[in-house]
Amino acid sequence: MSSPSVWHKNYPVAQGNRQSPIDIVPHQALHDPSLGPVVLNYDQCTSMNITNNGHSVVVQFDDSDDRSVIQGGPLDNPYRLKQFHFHWGEKGCHGSEHTVAGNSYASELHLVHWNAVKYKTFGEAATAPDGLAVLVSLLHKTGDDHRWLHVITDALYMVKFKVSTTVNCFNPKCLLPSSLHYWTYLGSLTTPPLHESVIWIVLREPIIVSEKQLGKFRMLLFTGEEEDQRIRMENNFRPPQPLKGRKVRSSI
Numbered sequence: 280m281s282s283p284s285v286w287h288k289n290y291p292v293a294q295g296n297r298q299s300p301i302d303i304v305p306h307q308a309l310h311d312p313s314l315g316p317v318v319l320n321y322d323q324c325t326s327m328n329i330t331n332n333g334h335s336v337v338v339q340f341d342d343s344d345d346r347s348v349i350q351g352g353p354l355d356n357p358y359r360l361k362q363f364h365f366h367w368g369e370k371g372c373h374g375s376e377h378t379v380a381g382n383s384y385a386s387e388l389h390l391v392h393w394n395a396v397k398y399k400t401f402g403e404a405a406t407a408p409d410g411l412a413v414l415v416s417l418l419h420k421t422g423d424d425h426r427w428l429h430v431i432t433d434a435l436y437m438v439k440f441k442v443s444t445t446v447n448c449f450n451p452k453c454l455l456p457s458s459l460h461y462w463t464y465l466g467s468l469t470t471p472p473l474h475e476s477v478i479w480i481v482l483r484e485p486i487i488v489s490e491k492q493l494g495k496f497r498m499l500l501f502t503g504e505e506e507d508q509r510i511r512m513e514n515n516f517r518p519p520q521p522l523k524g525r526k527v528r529s530s531i
């Protein structure tokens with residue numbers, strides 16, 4: 280994938296008014312008492328496979344019905360879970376896309392949902408201003424393993440190259456922190472085509488992961504087995520973008 284600094288050449292919206300990620304400044308966020316809790320109804324068995332798609336590792340879900348949805352919070356409809364994926368760095372505490380008061384985390388989990396009430400397909404929703412909702416878990420590196428992340432990190436060796444393997448009955452609720460307090464703002468996809476179609480819901484509390492678990496993400500490759508070059512998949516994060524007058528609201 281090309282560098283974020285040149286994306287605007289092919290995707291002028293990269294310099295738009297609601298781009299993501301952003302730096303979240305907690306004391307500048309507006310507490311909005313009308314913001315209710317986000318409600319997650321993730322059916323256990325809609326996960327299907329884990330894929331190295333050449334720029335991240337993605338767990339896909341069966342989104343043919345409303346078994347796994349998010350609703351409430353800033354959302355006017357239930358949004359259907361389609362996939363989750365991660366962004367990470369090459370070392371230390373860099374790798375998240377959103378930052379909090381200028382501080383980045385080692386990695387960031389994106390749970391991608393689409394508004395199947397208003398739109399017929401994910402593709403259609405992905406170009407609509409209220410089409411997508413992405414729930415974010417920030418991954419903080421300390422010493423301890425995350426007890427459930429190992430289910431994903433233990434499968435990564437099977438998708439070292441750009442391939443896919445099955446993942447059954449994985450409920451991503453286990454990758455969220457105990458508190459569902461969040462910041463929310465209107466933004467975009469953080470990868471091309473950078474559509475300005477995402478309602479972002481960033482959970483305030485990070486989850487704790489270990490260096491060993493992060494290391495397993497970093498041994499993934501951007502390249503396929505048949506390619507001569509072996510390019511490690513790391514630093515697949517876009518840096519914070521200008522706020523352009525947007526307001527970030529807080530649930531608490």
Ligand SMILES: NS(=O)(=O)N=C1NCCCN1
Nearest residue numbers: 389391413467468469470
């Ligand atoms: N990092 S992101 O904003 O979630 N970007 C995405 N691009 C395509 C499909 C889903 N998500």
Ligand SMILES: [Zn+2]
Nearest residue numbers: 364366389469
């Ligand atoms: Zn993402």
